[in-house]
Amino acid sequence: MKRLIILISLWIFASQGYSQGILGGKVTGSFQMDMQVSREDTIIGSQDVAERFLSNSYTTILYTNGAFTAGVRFEAYLNPILGFDAQYKGAGFANRFASYKKDFLEITVGNYYEQFGNGLIFRSYQEQNLGLDNAMDGIRIVARPLSGLTVKGIIGKQRYYWEDIWQTDNGLIRGGDLDLALNDLFPFMANMTTQISIGGSFISVYEKANPKYITVNDTLYQMNLPENIGAGAFRFDLSHNAFNLSAEYARKGQDPNAINKDNFRNGEALFLTAGYSQKGLGISVAAKRIDNMSFKSRRNETGNMLAVNYLPAITRQHAYSLMAMYPYATQVDGEMGLQADVMYKIKKNTWLGGKYGTDIKFNYSRIHSIDKQTLNNNTSYMENITMQYESDFFKVGDDLYFEEINFEVGKKFSPDLKTTFMYSYQTFNPIASGHEGYPFVYANIFVADGTYRIAQTSSLRAELQLLLTEANYGDWATGNWLQATLEYNLGGKWFAAVSDQWNYGNETGDKTHYYNASIGCTFGTTRVQISYGKQRKGIMCIGGVCREVPASNGLFATITSSF
Amino acid sequence: MKRTFFSLFAVVITSLAFIVSCDNIDEKEILTPIIGETTQSVPITTTDTVQKVLLEDITGWSCTNCPAAAREAANLLLQYPGTLVVMAVHATAFAKPSQTNHNVDFRTEYGEQWVEDFGISGCPSGLVNRVKEGGVFPVQYADWATKVAERMQREHVLDINLGAKYDGDNKIVVSIENKVLKEIDFPMLINVVVLESKIIGVQRDGTEKDTAYEFNHVLRTNGLIDFPLTYDKTDAGTTINKNYFIEVPFKEDEISPLWNLDNCKVVVFVTNAETKEVIQVNEVELQ
Numbered sequence: 008m009k010r011l012i013i014l015i016s017l018w019i020f021a022s023q024g025y026s027q028g029i030l031g032g033k034v035t036g037s038f039q040m041d042m043q044v045s046r047e048d049t050i051i052g053s054q055d056v057a058e059r060f061l062s063n064s065y066t067t068i069l070y071t072n073g074a075f076t077a078g079v080r081f082e083a084y085l086n087p088i089l090g091f092d093a094q095y096k097g098a099g100f101a102n103r104f105a106s107y108k109k110d111f112l113e114i115t116v117g118n119y120y121e122q123f124g125n126g127l128i129f130r131s132y133q134e135q136n137l138g139l140d141n142a143m144d145g146i147r148i149v150a151r152p153l154s155g156l157t158v159k160g161i162i163g164k165q166r167y168y169w170e171d172i173w174q175t176d177n178g179l180i181r182g183g184d185l186d187l188a189l190n191d192l193f194p195f196m197a198n199m200t201t202q203i204s205i206g207g208s209f210i211s212v213y214e215k216a217n218p219k220y221i222t223v224n225d226t227l228y229q230m231n232l233p234e235n236i237g238a239g240a241f242r243f244d245l246s247h248n249a250f251n252l253s254a255e256y257a258r259k260g261q262d263p264n265a266i267n268k269d270n271f272r273n274g275e276a277l278f279l280t281a282g283y284s285q286k287g288l289g290i291s292v293a294a295k296r297i298d299n300m301s302f303k304s305r306r307n308e309t310g311n312m313l314a315v316n317y318l319p320a321i322t323r324q325h326a327y328s329l330m331a332m333y334p335y336a337t338q339v340d341g342e343m344g345l346q347a348d349v350m351y352k353i354k355k356n357t358w359l360g361g362k363y364g365t366d367i368k369f370n371y372s373r374i375h376s377i378d379k380q381t382l383n384n385n386t387s388y389m390e391n392i393t394m395q396y397e398s399d400f401f402k403v404g405d406d407l408y409f410e411e412i413n414f415e416v417g418k419k420f421s422p423d424l425k426t427t428f429m430y431s432y433q434t435f436n437p438i439a440s441g442h443e444g445y446p447f448v449y450a451n452i453f454v455a456d457g458t459y460r461i462a463q464t465s466s467l468r469a470e471l472q473l474l475l476t477e478a479n480y481g482d483w484a485t486g487n488w489l490q491a492t493l494e495y496n497l498g499g500k501w502f503a504a505v506s507d508q509w510n511y512g513n514e515t516g517d518k519t520h521y522y523n524a525s526i527g528c529t530f531g532t533t534r535v536q537i538s539y540g541k542q543r544k545g546i547m548c549i550g551g552v553c554r555e556v557p558a559s560n561g562l563f564a565t566i567t568s569s570f
Numbered sequence: 571m572k573r574t575f576f577s578l579f580a581v582v583i584t585s586l587a588f589i590v591s592c593d594n595i596d597e598k599e600i601l602t603p604i605i606g607e608t609t610q611s612v613p614i615t616t617t618d619t620v621q622k623v624l625l626e627d628i629t630g631w632s633c634t635n636c637p638a639a640a641r642e643a644a645n646l647l648l649q650y651p652g653t654l655v656v657m658a659v660h661a662t663a664f665a666k667p668s669q670t671n672h673n674v675d676f677r678t679e680y681g682e683q684w685v686e687d688f689g690i691s692g693c694p695s696g697l698v699n700r701v702k703e704g705g706v707f708p709v710q711y712a713d714w715a716t717k718v719a720e721r722m723q724r725e726h727v728l729d730i731n732l733g734a735k736y737d738g739d740n741k742i743v744v745s746i747e748n749k750v751l752k753e754i755d756f757p758m759l760i761n762v763v764v765l766e767s768k769i770i771g772v773q774r775d776g777t778e779k780d781t782a783y784e785f786n787h788v789l790r791t792n793g794l795i796d797f798p799l800t801y802d803k804t805d806a807g808t809t810i811n812k813n814y815f816i817e818v819p820f821k822e823d824e825i826s827p828l829w830n831l832d833n834c835k836v837v838v839f840v841t842n843a844e845t846k847e848v849i850q851v852n853e854v855e856l857q
Contacts, residue, residue, distance in 0.1 A: 174705055211592060217843070218759075220604065220798040227797075228601040237592025260592040271600055393600045 032072025037569040040064040043088040045561035050519055051541055052482065053558040061088040063095075065135065074108040090547075090556040091138040092310070094168040101166065102142055113149040118142045121161055123184040123208035126317035127257035127276045128238040128302070131165065136547065137554045139311045142166045143180065155191025159184040165304050165313050178214035178236075178304035180315060201247045209239040212304050212315060219269075223392065230269065230393075236262045238274070238302065238316070252281045257316075259302060263393075265309050266301035267340055271393045274299040275400075278319060289350040293321045296343040298377055298398055311552060320550050321346040322372040322409060325431075327454050328508070329472040329488055333435040334548035335374060335409040343403060344374030366417035373411075374439075376404030407447075410434040422460070429454040437480070440546060440553075448478040464498040470506075479513060482544065487512030501528045508543060533568040606762075606794040608815045611745045612735040616854040618749075621726035622653045623718050624839050624851040626697040627787070628690050628708075630664025631671045637775040637783070639694035639711035644786075646718055654718060655837055655851045657765055658787045661685045664693045670779075671772040676788050680795045687846075699724075699848040700841065707846075727752045732854040734836040740827075741815040742856065744836050748799065748810040757843040758800045762814050763793035765853075768833045790829060792817050799840060831856055 042062045047055035062085050069078040083098035084091065104117030120142060122130040133140045145163015152158070160183045164172045186206040190196045196203075216232035242255035259274030275298045282291035295318075302315040318337045321344055325331040349369040353360035379396040413431035420426065431452040437445040451474070458468040472490040479486045492506035508521035523540025544558040627643050629636040643656045660676035662685055667675040684690075688697055688707040695708045698717040709717050731747035744762055765787045773783035794814055804810075816836075819828040839851035 218796045218798075221601070223601070227604040227607055229604050231595050231600055231602060233593035233595055235593045261594060271595070271597070394597065 030072065032070055032075070034068065034070050035570065036066065036068040037567070038064070038066045039567045040565065041088055042564045043559065043561065044563075045089060045559040048541065048558070048560040051521065051558040051560060052544055053541070053560040056089070058086050061086055063088050063091065075105070076107070077103075077105040079103045087138075089559050090554060092168065092312075095138065097169050099169065101140070101169075111150055111152045113151075115147040115149075116145075118144050118166070119147045119161075119163075121147055121159065122317070123159070123182065123210070124206060124240055124242045124255050125278050125319055127255055127278060127300070128208060128240045128259065128316050129161075129180075129182055129184075129210045130314075130317035132317070134549055134552065137311060137549055137552055139314075139552065139554075140166050141312065141314055144172060145180075153192060155188040155193075157184075157186040157188075159186075165315075167305075167312055176215050176305075177313065178212040178315075180210065180212050180304055182208065182210035184208035201245065203243065203245050205241075205243045207239070207241045209237065210315060211238075212236045212302075214304065214306060216306075221269075221392075230263070232263060232306070233261045236260055236302070240276075249283050249285050250281075251283075252279075254279045257300070259300060262299075262302060262306070264301060264303060264306040266303070267299050268395075269393070270299055270395045272299050272395060274302070276300045276318065287352040287354065289348070291348045292345065293347075294343075294345040295319070295321050296377065296400070297337070297339065298341050299339075301339040311554060314552075317550070317552075320548075322374065322411060323348075323370045323413065324550070327429065327456075327470075327472055329474040329490055330413075330429070330431055330452050330454065331548070332452075332474060332488070332545065333433055333440075333448055333450060333484075334546055334553060335435070336439060336546070336548055336553040338374075338376070338408060338439060341377040341379065341398070341404070342374050342408060343377050344372065344408075346370070346372040361418070361420070363419035366415075368415040368417075369413075370415075371412050372409070374408040376406035376408060378402035378404050406436065406438070407434065408436045408439045424460075425458045427454070427456040429456075437484070440483075442480070442483060445480045445484070446478070448476055448480075448484050450474055450476040450478070466496045468492075468494040468496070470494075475512075485510050485513040499529070502526070506540075510543075532570065533566070535564070535566050537562065537564040539563075604797065606797065606814050606816070608743065608813050610737075610743050610815070611813045612733045612743050612857065614731045614733040614745060614747055615857060616732045616852060618729040618731055618850070618852050620653055621722060621724055622655060622851050623650070623699055623721050624697075624837075624848045625654060625656045625714060625718060626684075626700075627656060627658045627711075628662065628685065628693055628695040628697070629658050629660055630662055630666075630693045631660070631674070631676070631771065631773050632666075632668075633662075633664035633693035634774045634776055636664070636694045637773060637780070639696070639714075640786070642711050642714055646715060649715075650718065650722065653722060655839075655853050656787045657763070657789050657837060658785065659684065659789050662690070662693055674771050676785070678789055678791050678793065680793060681789055700846050702845065702847070725752070726850070727754055728840060728850040730838050730840065730850050730852040732836065732838055732852050733857065734854045735857040736818070736831050737815075740818050740820070742818060742831075742834075742836065744814045744816065744838070744854075746812045746814070746838055748812065748840065750804045750806055750808040750810075753806050754800070754804045754849075756845075757798070757802060758804070758849065759796045759841050759843045760799040760812065761793065761795050761797070761839050761841065762816065763795075763837050764790040764816055764829065764834050765837055766790055766829050766834045768830070790834075792819065796841075796843075798843075 044060055045053060045056050047053060064083040066081040079100050080102035082101040084095040087095045102118040104115055104119055106115040120131045131141045131143045143163040143165055148160045150158045162181045164177055164179055188204040190202050213235050216234045219230040219232060221228055221230060238259040240255055240257035244253040255278045257276040261271045263269040263271050277296045280293045297318055300318060303313045304315050305313050320337055322335045351367045353365040355364040359365055378399045382397055411431060411433045415429045417427050433450045435448040453473045456470045458466055460466045470492040474488040478484040488510050490508045494504035496502045503526045505524045510519040521541040521543050523538055525538030527536030539562050542559045545556050546553050547556050625643060627639055647654055647656055659681040661681040665677050667673045690708050694711050696711055696714055697707055698709050699721045700707060729749040733745045734742055736742050767786040769785040769788055770782055771785055773780045821828050835853050835855050837853045840849045842849060
């Protein structure tokens with residue numbers, strides 16, 4: 008019945024025209040379809056695809072009329088392309104909502120996305136490339152009763168593939184967020200150059216607890232699990248002229264779950280950022296400490312779905328594929344680290360800057376485990392089992408998880424030639440990607456990227472990447488790599504590219520090539536791209552959240568369109 | 571002014587919600603030792619060879635239609651001798667004792683919990699192997715015959731062989747041999763309970779009050795509920811032996827048991843820990 012109403016509504020809109028002026032409102036939409044054909048390839052480990060053809064499609068339709076907005080998103084995974092969870096198989100309206108603004112209130116019913124602060128205790132979001140969708144289904148109210156005061160309240164459950172979430176015991180999420188922009192709230196601060204805002208939030212997840220048992224020293228025990236898991240956070244942002252400083256501290260109550268192995272210890276997270284920026288110079292530093300902050304709306308869930316919170320990554324997110332070969336995944340059980348970014352533009356018409364100036368970027372990040380000590384002698388054996396460890400907040404753990412130092416130089420040599428050069432040295436602890444027991448990976452990575460404008464409407468881009476490492480640990484760390492790419496663009500509408508990733512230094516002596524050729528074009532708001540080639544097995548991470556990408560060999564096509 | 575009031579209201583609600591929305595279990599109460607397992611054993615006297623069905627009759631002494639449901643259960647027992655196990659769970663407000671029934675209380679803590687867990691709102695009602703169908707667990711007694719017949723046809727994947735004996739002191743010792751016939755890919759829980767029959771008491775029956783009503787298969791207290799049997803996949807051919815004891819409550823004189831042990835039997839049923847469905851059930855008289 009619900010689907011029928013949605014379909015009839017869409018048909019009414021569609022039959023009356025498109026884009027604008029429908030029932031006094033406006034309809035907009037977008038469409039994306041990814042298609043894949045892959046065949047078995049024993050050299051790269053690509054599996055035969057029984058269905059031969061796989062596709063993921065997403066269609067969004069929004070109707071806006073003044074303060075009212077409603078929308079649906081239709082998704083079809085027929086069947087899911089490689090690397091996406093098989094539980095996505097199927098099609099249907101994954102998302103539907105209606106929202107309106109009246110007076111100082113904004114009310115949304117149905118599906119919605121929301122984030123409190125940095126997301127340390129609550130973030131509902133979608134990341135299509137990771138196959139991650141934590142959309143809430145319920146009610147959200149945002150109130151702005153006074154200038155500078157924002158209050159948010161949410162209640163609902165999270166999406167879990169196509170599961171009927173209201174028929175499951177998945178946790179019910181309730182929460183609120185308060186944000187005070189002091190300079191807007193208090194007239195005497197209105198003209199101050201120092202801008203301050205403070206905020207606080209809380210989240211509570213209710214999940215019924217089924218009996219759980221463990222055996223200790225041949226005695227059976229029932230574990231009494233908390234059913235209401237609470238978390239709170241406090242934050243502030245301060246900016247003064249070119250300086251800014253922000254901090255958020257979060258604390259989570261007892262939350263024994265499958266990820267933290269039934270640890271009853273309270274969770275903690277601290278996220279600090281500071282920055283300075285002026286023309287030609289930008290400096291930012293970030294620091295983070297996480298202790299037992301896995302937070303799911305189902306305590307037995309271990310995958311990416313049903314994450315209630317988000318723990319931001321403080322390592323550089325790379326776009327070049329060899330730079331991103333050993334990506335760092337946030338260790339939700341405990342990590343502490345820091346990152347520094349410096350961007351400097353050497354002025355034009357100087358010896359180093361040349362005629363067009365030179366952009367220099369420096370980035371350093373280092374992530375460690377947190378300090379973990381066994382509980383003191385006064386604690387019982389049972390408490391050691393359930394609370395597991397003590398941790399000194401300011402003490403760094405012994406295990407290095409990840410370290411990277413990288414430099415990037417952007418240089419324009421002429422109006423037609425623009426280049427980027429990068430160097431990165433990465434130290435990667437395999438334990439951070441679940442490969443416990445392997446030695447560290449140390450990698451030197453070089454990138455040279457140049458774009459040459461051939462004519463007013465066409466350009467040629469060449470890219471060369473080199474990764475050097477002695478790590479050869481089977482199928483996930485496979486020695487040296489070289490990648491070359493050549494891409495031709497015509498008028499911003501057509502492009503063609505060829506590339507090859509060459510794994511020339513792997514342990515088995517296979518000189519494996521991952522070649523790829525692609526062509527694409529854009530017509531107005533529609534873009535079509537088709538590529539043929541091999542994709543290596545690896546891990547894709549976005550913001551510290553990762554998914555495995557299996558090897559494939561075949562055709563990949565994408566259509567995107569909007570109206 | 572209204573907006574300021576709203577702001578204060580929002581802050582107060584937010585603060586209150588935060589305070590009340592977090593459970594904190596005292597460190598010393600996180601793990602509770604489970605009393606019930608024993609190293610003592612008794613001979614196995616009942617072996618299992620076919621698929622059986624557990625019918626839970628949710629009932630209460632003040633429920634006027636419950637005797638009709640009990641009669642339906644008795645008819646089904648005649649129809650399925652040896653393969654149907656009936657358990658009368660006295661729960662809900664209809665089972666609350668009063669002076670009218672001489673304050674006889676057949677309720678159990680877990681019976682009340684099941685009523686809540688399985689979404690049962692009144693009596694008579696029932697559960698047939700605790701199968702969730704159409705999004706609900708309860709089965710009205712008019713449908714019991716159909717559902718029992720249907721669930722009797724389910725695949726037989728587990729044998730529960732049993733022996734039970736009163737130790738003459740204060741314990742009923744139960745030995746169980748769980749034989750897995752086909753691979754089971756979910757965790758299982760085991761329940762061991764005592765049922766007592768031939769208890770004479772007060773029961774409303776339609777418009778009448780029957781003061782000599784015979785209560786049968788009454789679920790008694792001190793049962794062992796949802797004990798873990800397996801935690802993951804179990805291969806075919808696996809045998810899991812368990813020995814439990816159930817404490818027998820005594821009357822105030824501390825000499826005679828509260829239950830008439832001659833009329834008691836032990837029922838053991840194994841459930842799917844994920845779906846709550848009963849996989850197999852068996853019963854045994856006390857030795």
